[in-house]
Amino acid sequence: MRTLVYDREKELINFDTPKKDIGALVGNANYILWLDIDEPYKEDMVWLKENFGFHPLDLEDCISLIERPKIDLYEDYHFLVMHFPVFDKTTRKLLPIQVNVFLGTNFLVTIRKSYIKSLNRTFENVSKDKELLYKGTDYLLHKVIDDLVDYCFPILEKIRGNIQNVENMVFNGATRQTIRDILIIKRNIILFKNILVPQTGILRGIEVRDSKFIAEELEVYFGDIVDHLQKIEDGLESYGEVIEGLQDAHQSIVSNRINEIMKILTIISIMMLPLTLISSVYGMNIMLPISKSPFAFLIIISIMILMALGMFIYFKIKHWI
Secondary structure (H helix, E strand, O other): OEEEEEEOOOOEEEOOOOHHHHHHHOOOOOEEEEEEEEOOOHHHHHHHHHHHOOOHHHHHHHHOOOOOOEEEEOOOOEEEEEEEEEEEOOOOEEEEEEEEEEEOOOEEEEEEOOOOHHHHHHHHHHOOOHHHHHHOHHHHHHHHHHHHHHOHHHHHHHHHHHHHHHHHHHHHHOOHHHHHHHHHHHHHHHHHHHHHHHHHHHHHHHHHOOOOOOOHHHHHHHHHHHHHHHHHHHHHHHHHHHHHHHHHHHHHHHHHHHHHHHHHHHHHHHHHHHHHHHHHHOOOOOOOOOOOOOOHHHHHHHHHHHHHHHHHHHHHHOOOO
16 A cells, blocks of 8 residues: 655655554645555455545445446545556456545545556656645546546557558458457457446546535546547547458458369369369270370370360460469
């Protein structure tokens, strides 16, 4: 657990405040508290309940696997559950990461179960921004959510780059790897949409609801975050259409290649059919024309070559090959 305590009167930031002293600062307008908990344990939840008075069900949601996104308004605090995508470079999959947020008059508590690069960077940046801390926890909440949403844009750019790579693969020669990459991108786009769409509803709820913990002037800023989410959703919609088109193009190319192969094999079979007939007939142990001639082999081979050549020229004239 990382702690940040800002003293508004002295304009000092403290990162080493003992846990036993933090509880006494809750509700004190002279201090701004930010607690960032990574990999929460049951002991952390007990400590939060004793010092902040959070509802047990909210604390239970923080340690459960995945809760649906929501916002609960209480008299003493607000509780938000939000999901954001994280790109796994190993599996090339998008994974939803849950971020739980408690917002009070002078405290912000963020709880997550995994490393989130943007949240760590936000903590470091806020640690140097006394002006932001002085404004209050509502501005701090906006900063945290805004940075988490902004982190979605590089992931969107990553998907765009993957689509370009697949496009090059499709038109340079479709392979089994191509269809695998297409399906991975389609899955990531669907997961991305499923993760972000509920967050829009939560932020719109913050935007329209009256809250004693969030200043009215911040409504337009949360509205700006909603616009960013809408921009990402529009991008995903566009990329979804592009990848569908590439999948159709890939199927067409593969089908055309199969047809070409089947056509060539069919032509070869047709050309071999009369040659096989001749060789079969002259392979029988019976009297046949020119079978006793010393030049029988050369004559038959010549006939077979002329027949094959004649069929090849005919197919070429018809543009079959």
